[in-house]
Each structure stands twice: as C-alpha cells, then as structure tokens.
Amino acid sequence: MRIAIYGKGGIGKSTITANLAAALAERGKRVLQIGCDPKHDSTRLLLSGKKTMTALDYLRNVAPGVQRLSDVLHTGYKGVVCAEAGGPEPGVGCAGRGILSAFALFDRLGLKTEEFDVILYDVLGDVVCGGFAVPLRKGFADIVYIVTSEEFMSLYAANNILRGVQNFDDSLCKIAGLILNSRGETEDKKKVHRFSEAVRLPVKYTISRSALFSKAEELNKTVVEAFPKSSETKLFHTMARGFLKDKRLFPAAPLEDETLERIVLKGERDADKPDADKKVKDNISEIESAEEEKTGALSALDQKNGSTPSIFFSKSMLCREPLHGCAFTGAICTTTQISGSITVAHAPPSCSHIACQTIMAGGLRALYQKNLAIFEQLSPSLLSSDMNEETVIYGGIDGLVEKLRQAVAAGPEAVFLLTACPAGIIGEDTESAIRIVRAGHPEIPIISVTADGNIRGDYMQGVLNACMEGAGALIDPCCRPEDNSVNIIAEKNIANNAETNFALISNLLNELGISVNCRFVRRTSIEALRNFLKGRLNLPAFNDYFSRMLINFLKERFHISFAQNSFPVGFYESERWLNEIADFFGKEAEAERVIAFFRKKYREMVKPFKKALNGKRIMIITYIHDIDWILETAFDLGMEIAKVCILNYSQDNLFATRYPERFEAETDYPPWKRDEDLRRLKPDLLLCNYIPGDLPPALHADTIPLCPDTGFYGGLAFARRWAFLLKAPVIEGWKYESEKLA
Incomplete structure (x- = not known):
C-alpha cells in the first residue's frame, strides 16, 4: 500500500505522517516513510531528532560509483525505514526538480518498495509542480490523503492538489479523503465540511489541537511513542486501522477558484454542478492491481535471474569529471542509427537542431571524404516537440502526445522518446503521454530513453542509455544462437572510418564463413535487434571503458558470450583476433590460410618504410590507452620509442602493453612536463592526439587517431604518414618569410 499525504506547508502533515508511521509499525507493519519536503524534517521524530543525510545532499557530495542505498535509508522507531529527499535553501534552486532527482536516485540505487507493507510519502502541497507531483504518478502512490485545516488557504491548497491528481490521471479514483487538522475549538469547521461536500470527498479523520504534540516534539518523539496511552495515540491507531482496511477511493473533482470562494467563504451551495458529477465512485480494484506495478520492482527477466540489475555509468559520470557533451545528443545519435524507427525529441527546437546537426556532420564527412552515403546520418528520422517558454511553464504533455501520434501515424516499427533539459527540469510526465498514445497503437512499441539533456549525464551516458534502455528493450529473449553468426558491439558512431573498418572486419569474417547478424548499435534495424540473440559470438569493436560497460550489461542481462579481443589494429592483433574466432567456430584451417596470405604481403609492405624510418626516435603523449599497434609498427620498422606518456582520459582508465621493458612509460602524465621531456629526449617525431600550437619549432609532430x-x-597506413613527414624540413621556411621581409 502506497499512500501520499499532501497538504499546505505548515499544516501539520509531517507530524501526522510520522505518528501514522509509528502506529502502523506498532501493528507489525513494515513501513517506509519518504519525506518530500525541502525542509527535510518529515522523519525527524521517528529518528529521535537525529539529523540524517538527505538524498540530494548525498547525490551532490558522493561520487556515483560509491553511492549506496543504505547511506540514504535510516531505521527509526519500531523499524520504520526513513528517507528524506531534501532540497535547496529557501530562495534558490528548484525544489521540485530536487524531488525528481531524489526519486531517480532511489530508483537507481535499487530501492525495492515491494519489501514494505506500507509506504508513506509526505509531500508539500502548496504548489503541485512536476517535481512535487511525482508521488501522484502511476507506479508511486495508489492512495492520496489531503491534510487541511479550517483556514481558507489550506483549503485552496487542497483544491490545487485535487487539480494535480486530475491532471496526472483523471481515469482513476485515488483520493481516500480529507484529514482535518483542527486549529482549535473556535475555528469554523463548517468551511471544511462545505468544501468536502462540494468536492465529493469525506472528512475521514479530525485531529483536535493538543499540547501533547508540542511536548512530544520537545522530546524528539512522536506522540505515539512518547504518550502511548493518550487519546491522541488511540486516534492514530484508529487511523492506522482505517488506512489498512478502508478501500473506498474517490475521483478528484476540484472546484473553479470562484466556486471555491463562493462555497467556502460565503457558504453558498454548488447548485450549478450537474448531477452526473455528484456521483461518488468506489474503486477497490485499483489498489490491488497497483500492487503488481510497484516502483523499483524487478523486471520479469531480472526476477528469473534472481538478481538486481547493475548501474552503468559513463566514466566522466563515475569520476565526476566535467561533462563531455550531453546525454540527450548521445542518445539521439544512437537511436537514429536504427532503421525502421522514429525518434521523438521532447525538446526545444534549438536542442533538436543541434543534435540533428551533430548526426548529419558525420554523414556529410563520410559522403565528401569517402564517397559513402550513410542514410541514417544524412536524413535522420527525428521529430521534435519544439518546447518553448509556454510549455516549460504550463507543461507540454499535449504537444508531446500530438508529436507521438504523428510519429506512430507514419507506421514505424518502433518509436523512441528522448527528453532534453527543459523537460527534465520541469519533471514532464512523459510516461503518461506514452500511455495515451500506446492505447490507440498497442502494436507499435514506444520506448522512453533516460536523457533529460545533461541532467542525467554526458554524451557517452546518453549512448549507454540508448543502447541499454532503447535497443536493449527490443531484444527478443526467446531467440537462440545460430551457427557461424556474430554480433558487432560498441562501434563508434562518431568515427569517420567506422564503415570502412566494418567492411574490412566483414571481409575477414567472410573468409572464415561467418556472417554478421547485428551491429549493436550502428546502422542496424528493428528486426536485427529483435534477433540479436541469434548471434553465437559477440565481437567488441573496442576495448575501452564504454565497450566494457556495454559488454557487462549484455552479459548480465542475456548471459551471452564475447570474444576477448576487440577489432584488431596491426599484424599481431589481427592474427590473434582471427585465431580466437577460428577456435570458437572450429575454423582453424581457414584462419591459417588467411593469416599466411597477409603475412607475406605485410613483410613486403614493411621494407620501404623501414628504410625511411629505421633508427628514428618517437615520443608519444596520448589519452588513448590502447596503443600497442603503434608500438608494434614502430618496432617492426626499427624505430626507437623514447617515452610513452599516458594522460588521464574520460573514456578509459586501463593502460597495458606487451612491450613493458622496451621504453620509458609514465601514466597520469602531467602536461606541464612535456617541454622538459622533449629537451631531454630529443625525439625525431612527437605523436599526440592533437598538435598544440605551442610546440617547439624544430620538431615533427603527427596526430594519433x-x-x-x-x-x-x-x-x-600510419607509418606512411611518418615517412612523408620526416622527409620534410624540421623548420618550414614559409613560417619565417615575414621575418625576412621585415
């Protein structure tokens, strides 16, 4: 049972919620209470006044890789598990966005709500914005109680809460009733009862003003704990029994502001309301069926495997580095690679335009530089909801529903929905839009991918999420592996040579009688993704951090086999790669024939380059950690490696070499040492990822792809560039023509 208790700030809902939790716990129930108020004092009395780390403080101060659910859950009175969302200081930030982030943290850390009998959400109800409305959404609260007093503004807030419930799901009955927290005997309770009658909700419980609440608070305890025999405690036990047994729920029927004032303040009847609106509906089945859809519950596949899914972060997220791009763009650049699908961007037109240009830039480079037309990148299947200031203020669900309907009307095999920063900031309930559209088109999967611009991470986090949540959701777990079939994993969609590399790999596989089943995820199709598990072996394109995360996800989710070696570069790696695949498929003879052919040709190709480069000294400064192919080439040509300098890199954290004794190496290399090492080592050639403008003039330099x-x-192919480069003068004369003229 999941109950959201809403009310105006200062109305006493936190005190009521904490006492109710204590009473439920005394009845043997497993209770979780989540405070959703920036004041983060909802659970204080259950924890004997102890200050705890809120979810948002934890999110801000603790790196994702070491975050643990136990750090934000605290056990209080009678075993009540307590959590506080927290929020910013008054007057700064966005508390509503904070609630969204806190719930996302609980979900990501694996909070299993099915372990509790009762979950209580204590929620500020003055403004039911996207963040504070989170508990109202499907999958969170099944039941809503509204705390009010006799004051008009508390009733006004209660009416706004009803509007929020109606806006999020007007098809269900979720309201259990009102709780009157009376300000005193002199107050006019008739206002509350007139409001109750007008909105067709019962006043379930009335709590009279009592000094015991203040006394218990001074003791840092609930009334239930501090004064167990008091009439107030008996009332909370009565409420606990009622919460557990009373299944009657009612629809939200808020009043217009003028009607509210007329009924509550002036005491007039709502005679103009049609009789049809006066019918009160009971809805018991929704409480029971909702228990099957608890937030945090494991998927059917995870339940079968008996494990909780792992969390996969990009390296910049894991190490809390500055974000490299945004998750929105990374996800779009991935989902648009899937033919037969349409990607809907719930975003401002500028964000959608920039993402589209990022995609098309790669397609145009391939077209102009390699005469290769990649349709997915030249004309991406992308629609934008074109959010603007109005939709950010008032919500953009209607526009999103219209855009999703436009997408499904085109007849795609699947639709992907991604959100930019504005949608994430306002807490847009995109799942409700998906439900509306899916009801009319159940045959077309509409898949939401976590993005929210850069709120959820950097470019590579978006790529990871699109692969796991988007493409991964399409994989048919019933498929079985087929002989002589492989999948390609973790190609880089931003690489200029991705297609030429794939063509070369395909040719090598064809020589062994092996075909490619699916590319995960580049230039693939819905059908190929559904049949992903037909691939008997999975081949990673790279052995970097991103590739390893994707491999871990696929292994955990589908228990599939992977080759140990990534796409090979150079003779040694190519021979090793072919032999591994041949051993797996029983193609040893074919591999031996292919390797013999390339060995003979390789030896012939080395000779002219060796004459030009033998004895030359190379220094390498790189953030790419897999460079053995460079070292192999240099050693085969008789070159000397003066030093290898490994920079820290957001996409990898693993440097290893099979030549550890043949050169000086330094990891976590500080860039300020560069000039000192250049003077000391005097290399003929500097290799780096980009050529800085402040290099010493008498030095040849080339880039590492x-x-x-x-x-x-x-x-x-790389050595050919070195040979031509070293033939040129060290100091290029044209740079000094202006000095001669002067």
Missing part, C-alpha cells in the same frame, strides 16, 4: 584503421595493415 581516436579510431585507427583496423586490420593487418592498420599500423602501416
């Missing part, structure tokens, strides 16, 4: 060409000759 992020994604090198694969295959037996990948390193030699």
Whole structure:
C-alpha cells in the first residue's frame, strides 16, 4: 500500500505522517516513510531528532560509483525505514526538480518498495509542480490523503492538489479523503465540511489541537511513542486501522477558484454542478492491481535471474569529471542509427537542431571524404516537440502526445522518446503521454530513453542509455544462437572510418564463413535487434571503458558470450583476433590460410618504410590507452620509442602493453612536463592526439587517431604518414618569410 499525504506547508502533515508511521509499525507493519519536503524534517521524530543525510545532499557530495542505498535509508522507531529527499535553501534552486532527482536516485540505487507493507510519502502541497507531483504518478502512490485545516488557504491548497491528481490521471479514483487538522475549538469547521461536500470527498479523520504534540516534539518523539496511552495515540491507531482496511477511493473533482470562494467563504451551495458529477465512485480494484506495478520492482527477466540489475555509468559520470557533451545528443545519435524507427525529441527546437546537426556532420564527412552515403546520418528520422517558454511553464504533455501520434501515424516499427533539459527540469510526465498514445497503437512499441539533456549525464551516458534502455528493450529473449553468426558491439558512431573498418572486419569474417547478424548499435534495424540473440559470438569493436560497460550489461542481462579481443589494429592483433574466432567456430584451417596470405604481403609492405624510418626516435603523449599497434609498427620498422606518456582520459582508465621493458612509460602524465621531456629526449617525431600550437619549432609532430584503421595493415597506413613527414624540413621556411621581409 502506497499512500501520499499532501497538504499546505505548515499544516501539520509531517507530524501526522510520522505518528501514522509509528502506529502502523506498532501493528507489525513494515513501513517506509519518504519525506518530500525541502525542509527535510518529515522523519525527524521517528529518528529521535537525529539529523540524517538527505538524498540530494548525498547525490551532490558522493561520487556515483560509491553511492549506496543504505547511506540514504535510516531505521527509526519500531523499524520504520526513513528517507528524506531534501532540497535547496529557501530562495534558490528548484525544489521540485530536487524531488525528481531524489526519486531517480532511489530508483537507481535499487530501492525495492515491494519489501514494505506500507509506504508513506509526505509531500508539500502548496504548489503541485512536476517535481512535487511525482508521488501522484502511476507506479508511486495508489492512495492520496489531503491534510487541511479550517483556514481558507489550506483549503485552496487542497483544491490545487485535487487539480494535480486530475491532471496526472483523471481515469482513476485515488483520493481516500480529507484529514482535518483542527486549529482549535473556535475555528469554523463548517468551511471544511462545505468544501468536502462540494468536492465529493469525506472528512475521514479530525485531529483536535493538543499540547501533547508540542511536548512530544520537545522530546524528539512522536506522540505515539512518547504518550502511548493518550487519546491522541488511540486516534492514530484508529487511523492506522482505517488506512489498512478502508478501500473506498474517490475521483478528484476540484472546484473553479470562484466556486471555491463562493462555497467556502460565503457558504453558498454548488447548485450549478450537474448531477452526473455528484456521483461518488468506489474503486477497490485499483489498489490491488497497483500492487503488481510497484516502483523499483524487478523486471520479469531480472526476477528469473534472481538478481538486481547493475548501474552503468559513463566514466566522466563515475569520476565526476566535467561533462563531455550531453546525454540527450548521445542518445539521439544512437537511436537514429536504427532503421525502421522514429525518434521523438521532447525538446526545444534549438536542442533538436543541434543534435540533428551533430548526426548529419558525420554523414556529410563520410559522403565528401569517402564517397559513402550513410542514410541514417544524412536524413535522420527525428521529430521534435519544439518546447518553448509556454510549455516549460504550463507543461507540454499535449504537444508531446500530438508529436507521438504523428510519429506512430507514419507506421514505424518502433518509436523512441528522448527528453532534453527543459523537460527534465520541469519533471514532464512523459510516461503518461506514452500511455495515451500506446492505447490507440498497442502494436507499435514506444520506448522512453533516460536523457533529460545533461541532467542525467554526458554524451557517452546518453549512448549507454540508448543502447541499454532503447535497443536493449527490443531484444527478443526467446531467440537462440545460430551457427557461424556474430554480433558487432560498441562501434563508434562518431568515427569517420567506422564503415570502412566494418567492411574490412566483414571481409575477414567472410573468409572464415561467418556472417554478421547485428551491429549493436550502428546502422542496424528493428528486426536485427529483435534477433540479436541469434548471434553465437559477440565481437567488441573496442576495448575501452564504454565497450566494457556495454559488454557487462549484455552479459548480465542475456548471459551471452564475447570474444576477448576487440577489432584488431596491426599484424599481431589481427592474427590473434582471427585465431580466437577460428577456435570458437572450429575454423582453424581457414584462419591459417588467411593469416599466411597477409603475412607475406605485410613483410613486403614493411621494407620501404623501414628504410625511411629505421633508427628514428618517437615520443608519444596520448589519452588513448590502447596503443600497442603503434608500438608494434614502430618496432617492426626499427624505430626507437623514447617515452610513452599516458594522460588521464574520460573514456578509459586501463593502460597495458606487451612491450613493458622496451621504453620509458609514465601514466597520469602531467602536461606541464612535456617541454622538459622533449629537451631531454630529443625525439625525431612527437605523436599526440592533437598538435598544440605551442610546440617547439624544430620538431615533427603527427596526430594519433581516436579510431585507427583496423586490420593487418592498420599500423602501416600510419607509418606512411611518418615517412612523408620526416622527409620534410624540421623548420618550414614559409613560417619565417615575414621575418625576412621585415
């Protein structure tokens, strides 16, 4: 049973909620209470006044990789589990957005609500914005109680809460009734009863003003704990029994502001309201069925596996580095690679335009530089809801529903929904929009991918989420592996040579009689993703951090086999890669034939480069950690490695080499040491990821590609550039023509 208790700030809802939790716990119930008020004092009396770390403070101060659910859950009176969302200081920030972030944290850390008999949400109800409305959404609170007093503003807040319930789900009955927390005997309770009659809700319980509440608070205890034999405690036990047994729920029927004033303040009857609106509905089945949809419950697949899904972060998120791009763009650049689908961006037009340009830039480079037309990147299937200031203020669900309907009307095999920062900030309930559209088109899957601009992470986090939540959701778990079939994993959609590398890998596989089943996720289709598990072996394109996270996800979720070696660069890696695949499929003879052919040709190709480069010294400064292909090429050509300097890099944290004794190496290299090392080592050639403008003039320098060409000759293609570069003068004369003229 999940109960949200709403009310105007200062109305006493936190005191009521805490005492109710204590009474339920005394009845042997497992209770979880979550405070959703920025004051973060909802559970204080249950914890004997102890100050605890709120979810938002924890989120801000603790790195994602070491976050644990136990750090934000605290056990209080009679075993009540307590959590506080927290919020910003008054006058700054957005408390509503904070509630969204806190609930996302609880979900990500694996809060299992099914372990509790009763969950109580104590929620500020002055403003039912996107954040404070989170407990109203499907999957959170099944039942809503509203705390009010005789004051008009508390009744006004109660009416606003009813509007919030109606806006989020007007098809269900969720309101259990009102709780009157009386200000005193002199107050006019008739106002509350007139309001109750007008909105068709019963006043379930009336709590009289009592000095015991203040006395208990001074003791840092609830009344239930401090004064167990008092009439106030008996009332809370009565409420606890009623909460557990009374299944009657009512629809939200808020009043217009003028009607509210007329009825509450002037005492007039609501004679103009049609009789049809006066019918009170009971809805018992919704309470029972909702128990099957508890937030945090494991998926059917996870329940079968008997495990809780792991959390996968990009490295910049894990290490709390500055974000590299935004999750929204990373996710869009991934979902638009899936033919047969349409991606809907719930975002301002500028965000959608920038993301689209990022996609098309790669397509245009491939077209102009390689004469290769990649349709998915030249004309991405992308629709934008075009959020503006009005939708940010008033919500954009109607516009999103219209855009989703436009998408499904085009007849795609699937629709992906991604959100930019504004939708995430206001807490747009995109799941409700999906439910509305899905009701009319149940045959088309509409899949939401976590993005929220850069709120949920950087570009690579968006790529990860799109692969796991988007493409991963389409995989048919009933498929069985087929012989001589592989999947390709973790290609880089931003790489200029992704298609030429794939073509080379495909040719090598074809020589072994093996075909590619699915590319996860690049230039693939809905059908290929559904049949993903038909691939008997999965081949990672890279061995970087991103690839390892994707492999871990797929292993955990589908228990599939992976090759140990990624796409090869250079002769050694290509030979090792082919032999591994051949051993797996029983293709040893075919692999031996292919390797013999390339070995002969490789030896012939090395000779001219060796004449030009033998004895030359190289210094390497790089944030790419997999560079053995460079070292192999240099050693095959008789070159000397003066030093390898490994920079810290957001996409990897693993440097290893099979040549540890042949050169000087330094990891976590500080860039300020560069000039000192250049003077000391005097290399002929500096290799780095980009050429800085402040290099010493008498030095040749070349760049290291992020994604090198694969295959037996990948390193030699690079060596060709070195040979031409070292033929040129060290000091290029044109740079000094102006000095001669002067």
